[in-house]
Amino acid sequence: MSNLIKFGLLFVSAILIALIVRIVVAGISRPATSVPSTEQVRVSAADLPQGLLLRDEDVAWKQMPITDIPPNAVIRGDSNAVELKGALLRRPIAKGTVLVADDVMLPSAPGFLAATLKPEMRAVSVAVDDVSGNAGLIQPGDYVDLLLTQQMDRRTDSPDFAVSSETVVEHVRVLAVGSEIKRPKSGETPDASNRARTVTLEVTPRMGEVVSVAAHLGSLSLALRSFATATRNPSASMQPVSPPSPVWAGDISSAVRELPRSHGPQLASAGPRSTSPPTVTIYRGSERNDALSSGAPSTGAAGNNVPPVPSLPVPH
Structure with a gap:
C-alpha cells in the first residue's frame, strides 16, 4: 500500500473521530429537559351555589403556574385527582375559582344522599x-x-x-x-x-x-x-x-x-215511569171488579164498594 493511500485513510479516520467527539460533547453540554412550569386545573365555569350536584358544564380547565396552584387542586392527568362530576358542592363558588377536594362531597361518601x-x-x-x-x-x-x-x-x-x-x-x-x-x-x-x-x-x-x-x-x-x-x-x-x-x-x-254519547239505560230513555199502582182484577161469581194492589177498595160498575176477597176455607 502506498503512502498516499495510508495518508487518505488516516485523514478520513480523523474526520470521523472529530465528528463523534463533537456529538458526544454536545450531548453532555445540552441542558436537561425542563419541567413544565404550568398545569391545567379544574375551575368553576360559572357562579355555583351551595348544594349543587356538579355536571360537566359547571367546571372547566384552566392553565395555571405551578406555584399558584393550591393544595388538593384537581390537576389534569393526575391519577389521584377526584372526579367532580356528580359531586355535591359544599359551599358557594365564584366563577373561575380553583376547585379543590375539600370543596365537594363525593357520591361514595357516607350520608351523601342526606347531605344533598x-x-x-x-x-x-x-x-x-x-x-x-x-x-x-x-x-x-x-x-x-x-x-x-x-x-x-x-x-x-x-x-x-x-x-x-x-x-x-x-x-x-x-x-x-x-x-x-x-x-x-x-x-x-x-x-x-x-x-x-x-x-x-x-x-x-x-x-x-x-x-x-x-x-x-x-x-x-x-x-x-x-x-x-x-x-x-x-x-x-x-x-x-x-x-x-x-x-x-x-x-x-x-x-x-265526535263519539256518540251514551243514552243511558233503556228505562230511563223511555220517559218518566207512571207512579200509579197496578190494579188487581177480582172475580166474584159473574162479577168482575178492579182493585188497587195496595189493598185500597175500588168501585164496581154500580159504584158500590167491593169487599176484599174472602179467604178460602182450609180443608180438614
Whole structure:
C-alpha cells in the first residue's frame, strides 16, 4: 500500500473521530429537559351555589403556574385527582375559582344522599318504566316535572273525559336514579339491561304527600326540564305555583269529541215511569171488579164498594 493511500485513510479516520467527539460533547453540554412550569386545573365555569350536584358544564380547565396552584387542586392527568362530576358542592363558588377536594362531597361518601337535601326538604321515590322514565336518560342532578295520567272511563260515561293528564309537581331535582346517585361519565351510555325502576326526587313535605296520592290514582311520568333557567340556585325552584289545569281526552282528540254519547239505560230513555199502582182484577161469581194492589177498595160498575176477597176455607 502506498503512502498516499495510508495518508487518505488516516485523514478520513480523523474526520470521523472529530465528528463523534463533537456529538458526544454536545450531548453532555445540552441542558436537561425542563419541567413544565404550568398545569391545567379544574375551575368553576360559572357562579355555583351551595348544594349543587356538579355536571360537566359547571367546571372547566384552566392553565395555571405551578406555584399558584393550591393544595388538593384537581390537576389534569393526575391519577389521584377526584372526579367532580356528580359531586355535591359544599359551599358557594365564584366563577373561575380553583376547585379543590375539600370543596365537594363525593357520591361514595357516607350520608351523601342526606347531605344533598336542603333544609326542610324530603326525598321521595317514584316507580318508573322505560317510557315514563325517559328511557333511562334522566340522571341525578336533572330537574323534572311529574305528570299524572288517569283512566276515567270507569268514573264517567263521557268520551271527552275518558282520560286525563295533569302536572302535579313542577321543577323538582332528581337525587338518584335507582341506586345510582352520580351522573355517568362523559360518553358513557347507560346499560339498557339494567334500567332503573325508581327515581328519587327532592320535594317539600307537601309535595311528598301529593306524589304519594298521585301514585295510587294513575300512572306517573317524568318530564325533563331544561338547564337553561334564570338561576342555578336549587332553592329558587321550590317557590309555590298555581297548579295548571288538567288536559282531557276531548281537549286533544277531535275523534273523541265526535263519539256518540251514551243514552243511558233503556228505562230511563223511555220517559218518566207512571207512579200509579197496578190494579188487581177480582172475580166474584159473574162479577168482575178492579182493585188497587195496595189493598185500597175500588168501585164496581154500580159504584158500590167491593169487599176484599174472602179467604178460602182450609180443608180438614
